[in-house]
Amino acid sequence: MTRVLVFTLVGFVLITLLGPVQRLLGLEMVTLDVPLVLVLYMALAGRGTGYSRPATRPSLFSGRIDWSGGVTGVLLGHITDVMGGGATGIHSLAMTLVFLLTIWVSRHVYLAGNISVILVTFVASLIASMVALGVRWLTGVPPSLATLTLVASQAVLCAAVAPLLMKLFRFVDQKLSRDASERGTLSQG
Numbered sequence: 440m441t442r443v444l445v446f447t448l449v450g451f452v453l454i455t456l457l458g459p460v461q462r463l464l465g466l467e468m469v470t471l472d473v474p475l476v477l478v479l480y481m482a483l484a485g486r487g488t489g490y491s492r493p494a495t496r497p498s499l500f501s502g503r504i505d506w507s508g509g510v511t512g513v514l515l516g517h518i519t520d521v522m523g524g525g526a527t528g529i530h531s532l533a534m535t536l537v538f539l540l541t542i543w544v545s546r547h548v549y550l551a552g553n554i555s556v557i558l559v560t561f562v563a564s565l566i567a568s569m570v571a572l573g574v575r576w577l578t579g580v581p582p583s584l585a586t587l588t589l590v591a592s593q594a595v596l597c598a599a600v601a602p603l604l605m606k607l608f609r610f611v612d613q614k615l616s617r618d619a620s621e622r623g624t625l626s627q628g
Contacts, residue, residue, distance in 0.1 A: 442507045442615060443514070449611055450477045450515045453604075454522065469592045474515035475567055476601050478534050479560055480608040481508025482541035509538040529574050533567035540566065553602045560601035564594035 453473045461470060512534030519530045541563065568590040572582045 476604045478512035533570040557598045561598035564597040
């Protein structure tokens with residue numbers, strides 16, 4: 440529960456701070472999808488998942504999964520939808536799908552290093568954007584060529600910044616683990 444609250448707060452702060460910075464840099468149409476990168480980090484580095492390939496053929500729901508990434512994704516997706524003024528629930532749906540797909544991929548493919556992070560982030564950004572475009576298309580707004588160009592640009596931006604953000608998230612995760620182990624030692628004494 441603490442991990443969900445801390446990472447939701449970190450994500451909210453980053454969304455709030457990076458919005459004006461992106462506008463100052465002229466990135467008004469293309470945005471850095473902080474919830475996406477955070478959900479990917481939590482799915483790939485979550486306790487019980489990770490970078491190792493299991494010995495048996497796993498299913499999505501076999502084994503121990505840290506669902507805090509999924510919960511954080513839904514919360515940050517909702518915050519993003521509310522702050523962005525779009526239809527509520529689309530980003531939450533996309534983050535949930537990205538979390539589940541990333542868990543599945545991390546159990547079937549060995550992922551390690553910045554190149555893997557960049558590739559997974561690029562594909563996940565495309566998937567999240569396609570979910571949003573699909574929902575909009577169902578409501579009668581077909582995607583244009585300009586919209587598809589923005590989707591590709593956003594995927595490139597997210598992929599380029601993902602390794603840096605994941606280092607920040609790893610730092611926060613290490614601080615949480617250290618604090619939890621210190622509390623455990625003090626309470627046992």
